[in-house]
Amino acid sequence: MTPSKSITIRFPDGTERPFAKDGLLSDLLDQAKPSWKETPVAFKINGALMGLGQRLSDVPLAADSVAVEPVFFSSPEGQEIYRHSSAHIMAQAVKELFPNVKLAIGPPIEDGFYYDFDLGRPFTPEDLEKIEQRMKKIAADHHVFKRKVLSKQDALRFFEEQGETYKLELIRELPEDEIVTVYEQGPFTDLCRGPHVFSTRHVAAFKLLTAAGAYWRGDERNPMLQRIYGTSFPTQEALDAHLKRLEEIKRRDHRRLGKDLDLYNVMDEIGPGLVIWHPKGALIRKLIEDFWREQHLRHGYDFVCSPHIARLDLWKRSGHLDFYRENMYAPMSIDGIDYELKPMNCPFHIMIYKTHLRSYRDLPLRFAELGTVYRYERSGVLHGLLRVRGFTQDDAHLFCRPDQIEQEILKVLDLTVFTLKTFGFDDYEIYVSTRPEKSVGSTEHWERATAALESALKTKDMAYRIDPGEGVFYGPKIDLKIKDVLGRAWQCTTVQVDFNLPERFNLSYIGEDGKEHQPIMIHRALMGSIERFFGVLIEHYAGAFPLWLAPVQVKVLPITDQQHAYAQDVAGALIRAGFRVETDLRNEKVGLKIREAEKAKTPYMVVLGAREVQGQKLSVRKRNGENIGELEIPSFIERINNEVLNKST
């Protein structure tokens, strides 16, 4: 090998070796194999992601050495490549089984992949079975993913011949001089930027999960395609573990737990998206609300209350009628005047602000309300407690001077973090949503408001992403999406800076200079809505609420009716100490009583038999099966008192 044709490659661990400049990256597998625990799905060459089927010389090689980094499935990039290749295998299988199908797009997603097809009819479960079988065959056939570079014209011609109209649409949108890459695996070729794993055989374990309709390019004016979701892993064990996790998610579904634990219900007879809270759910809600009220009193908020309906004119003035109408219910006429059910609380709080002449010394004013609002949600989007039509926001509107905005946002962020932490959430994603198409106000106002939000997040060192065009019609917002124990994200907290409603309602305060100035409003909800927050909370705890939130904290279980009197004494002592206690006096075996207390996820069970009566003690068992042993009543009370005060999770 002459020096001009060879180059030194450097691996991240510092080892170096010569390699042919035009060598296939797949050859690296053999050369370095012993030091890798798993097979790389791709390589990074001087930082550029490359498939194993590519040559080293596909990237410009200026120096006489080059950095080569293996990309494994265990990395996010590796998973994307792996799932993307899986999607191609599925597309090949579908194309072979249904030759008339047209291909749309097939990207990797978190935990898997999908591919959209235009088949003219939906896929049946039997279809999915057949497709999966065919995929197994394709994987076993060991087709190498071959990358090919085409001119735009050649690519258009190729997919024209294939009748792939969706691919043509994608290619046509590329710039004229752009090169187009396709990947070929055996008889199947797909438009694709790549990279891919080396061969179909690398995709070892996969499963097709569901088929569902999806609009072409996500636009409901476009035709509906048929989407198949699937997932894949390098080993059957990893796939099985993932499927098990899906089962776990199902087990923790708040709709199932809500029923099992008798917390709430949504019934036909009442209407979709309208929640009734059963006694146990309502009790937890009360505890959440008590905590919320206490914190807001401590943090300088004033509580206000407002009605559920208001004159149409109010909503006209606020802009809701122009910009929010599709989420509002039809007006009702009362004594010849139109009224609207409220979708938001802000106009009411604004009207409270306007009842006095305000001084700069009064600001900031913080009006808080657990305000129940009603929004029309399209029938297909309703989902348990997480998406409903009537819900209660833990809402507040802060009226402040321009020089107070940032300070107020910082305080809101602090209170948010504290609140979420109290409920066991310490992992969230933060987004700043900017001006949407349908919105009110000047560009300047929007820019100032957005800058204030970003600046506060930077001060707090909270990492965030921009969500373009996702703001509310009157202002930009910070959204916190809570990540639950399973890593799923739910949008709850929202903080919105608003220059526009104060203007529309002509709000003012008298400044130091004796002149009128316009206050700025901050709309904020920390938990978002009690319904959604509760839904997330149920799943987060899998229904096993911490002691301070558990609807029944202690269950007293006498073994025979010989202990009933003592059981009632014990229960009385616990109730007097402020605990929520139930006593199970049924003529049943203690095993059954324990089983039912376990199923209800009661934190503490107190078993009372002859021994306990004799020693005037309690046998304490936790719901995780842990046996605390015998305690005196006062020491048990002390123990659970501390647990409640600490709000231990």
Place this chain on the structure above:
RNA sequence: GCCGGCGUAGCUCAGUGGUAGAGCAGCUGAUUCGUAAUCAGCAGGUCGGUGGUUCAAUCCCACUCGCCGGCUCCA
């Protein structure tokens, strides 16, 4: 709203063109029992709703309501 699936007892689910079953829960009785199910008996449903086909519909068809999985949209 759109695409598909589903709707049988309070809950979880079987089932059939000839007007329905199981387990759990409920009720009654027996059992007095030590850390996740004691036994027996009883009762419980116009098979989501409306219309159609048929001698006959819970089953087939149409419409409708709701739920589930996605799409789109949001706290």
